[in-house]
Amino acid sequence: MKFDVIIIGSGLAGLTAGIRLAEAGKSCAIISNGQSALHFSSGSLDLLTHLPDGSLVTQPKKALAALAELAPKHPYSRMGETQVSTLIEQAQALLSSTKGLEYQGNGDENHYRITPVGRSRMSWMSPKRVPTHGVDQALPWKKLAVVGIEGFLDFQPQFASNTLNEQGVESIPYHIHLPLLDRLRDNPSEFRAVNIARYLDKPENTKALAEELKKHIDDSVEAIILPACIGLDAEEPVMLLQQLVGKPICLLPTLPPSLLGIRLHQALKLRFQKAGGLIMPGDRAEQVDLVGNKVTGIHTRNHTDIPIRSEHVVLATGSFFNNGLIAEFDRVYEPLMELDLLETLPRNEWTQKNVFAKQPYMRFGVDTDSQLRPMKYGEVLENVYAVGAVLGGFDPLNEGCGAGVSMISALYAAQQILQHNKSEQTTSAVVEAAQ
Ligand SMILES: Cc1cc2nc3c(=O)[nH]c(=O)nc-3n(C[C@H](O)[C@H](O)[C@H](O)COP(=O)(O)OP(=O)(O)OC[C@H]3O[C@@H](n4cnc5c(N)ncnc54)[C@H](O)[C@@H]3O)c2cc1C
Structure with missing residues (x-):
């Protein structure tokens, strides 16, 4: 060859x-x-x-x-x-x-992206679904919902929510229960972001997710943050979800395997x-x-x-x-x-010795x-x-x-x-x- x-x-x-x-x-x-x-x-x-x-x-x-x-x-x-x-x-x-x-950001000025624990970390380009803010700016929302999925251990909404609250963004953590994921829940090693997305990306399941999300939010919530467990191959399932819920849907990366990567x-x-x-x-x-x-x-x-x-x-x-x-x-x-x-x-x-120090x-x-x-x-x-x-x-x-x-x-x-x-x-x- x-x-x-x-x-x-x-x-x-x-x-x-x-x-x-x-x-x-x-x-x-x-x-x-x-x-x-x-x-x-x-x-x-x-x-x-x-x-x-x-x-x-x-x-x-x-x-x-x-x-x-x-x-x-x-x-x-x-x-x-x-x-x-x-x-x-x-x-x-x-x-x-x-x-x-779909990416946002450019090399003239870095932006901050929100990490899975709610901190702001500097970056160059981020997927458009990831919540970001400019160097001297705050997030564009005053009140957020941070949503976890019951049984999914790779994303803990309380962590992100606490940190966001400390930064002055009112943020409500909650978990949703989706019976359609029970088959995965039975085997914790299978209950990972990519496998969840294989279920949630089906339109009928996206609808069930939207219904569950709507039960927990009122009009004052301006956007919803979810772990990146939807939209594995394409943006369409996230767009459908956003349309059904009627509020911006943001995604945070999870522990590996990472859907966004x-x-x-x-x-x-x-x-x-x-x-x-x-x-x-x-x-x-x-x-x-x-x-x-x-x-x-x-x-x-x-x-x-x-x-x-x-x-x-x-x-x-x-x-x-x-x-x-x-x-x-x-x-x-x-x-x-x-x-x-x-x-x-x-x-x-x-x-x-200090694991947090720079490692040569x-x-x-x-x-x-x-x-x-x-x-x-x-x-x-x-x-x-x-x-x-x-x-x-x-x-x-x-x-x-x-x-x-x-x-x-x-x-x-x-x-x-x-x-x-x-x-x-x-x-x-x-x-x-x-x-
Ligand atoms: C766990 C982790 C998370 C990271 N997260 C980020 C992040 O969020 N943002 C960021 O900017 N940077 C991140 N980085 C930094 C990262 O190194 C770079 O962003 C970039 O992805 C590295 O790409 P690469 O192609 O150089 O190497 P790699 O991604 O390491 O790819 C190397 C490839 O070569 C293959 N390979 C190796 N040897 C052989 C061989 N002999 N024959 C054939 N194939 C071979 C490997 O299997 C692998 O597929 C992260 C790094 C790590 C380790």
């Missing part, structure tokens, strides 16, 4: 690169080992909420210069302020033009496939053939003998969470190509040149690009930049690949003309 580009990993980074390349006419395959961080995420996307010195960032684009001073090896600093600013716009355009997704994953995957991209699900890249500084073939779990070949390779395997990086007792490594890593430290400095290991990751081509024994691999959480030099949690790094680095790598091919075509045209 031969492709223009093979992408290893189908998380946010792999899919973003795949969409850009496939829509530009490249033949692309994604080798995908399994679920990505999106299945566990809030569905909101962070671009940059803090600088490495801890200072708050409300306007990400304007903070890129300060970030470059403080963290020259941060992926944004490697790509450069101008490129990152342009690619932020591209990432936003990609999301807004993807069928089935899965919906993003599904929509991007469909867009990639629609552009002609091939996904090899349940397969795993296990070994690469290297000739000089180029990868010439990839052996996978399902294709052990005959390697898959491509002109370019995008490494989007994620961080420790998805085994894109591996930590053993006394060493950290990148398992597929044993690439050089950044910012690694002696074993006793990997972590801090979060910054470990693959080292690259300014084109995001990874290094091996100090030399650049010429036809490989590393993107997303596998990269080193940033702390997605404390700098609030996880999804931003994934999308922006993926678009940047795709751009390098497209430009590379263009310049090759120009060179061969010049050679042909000269002959």
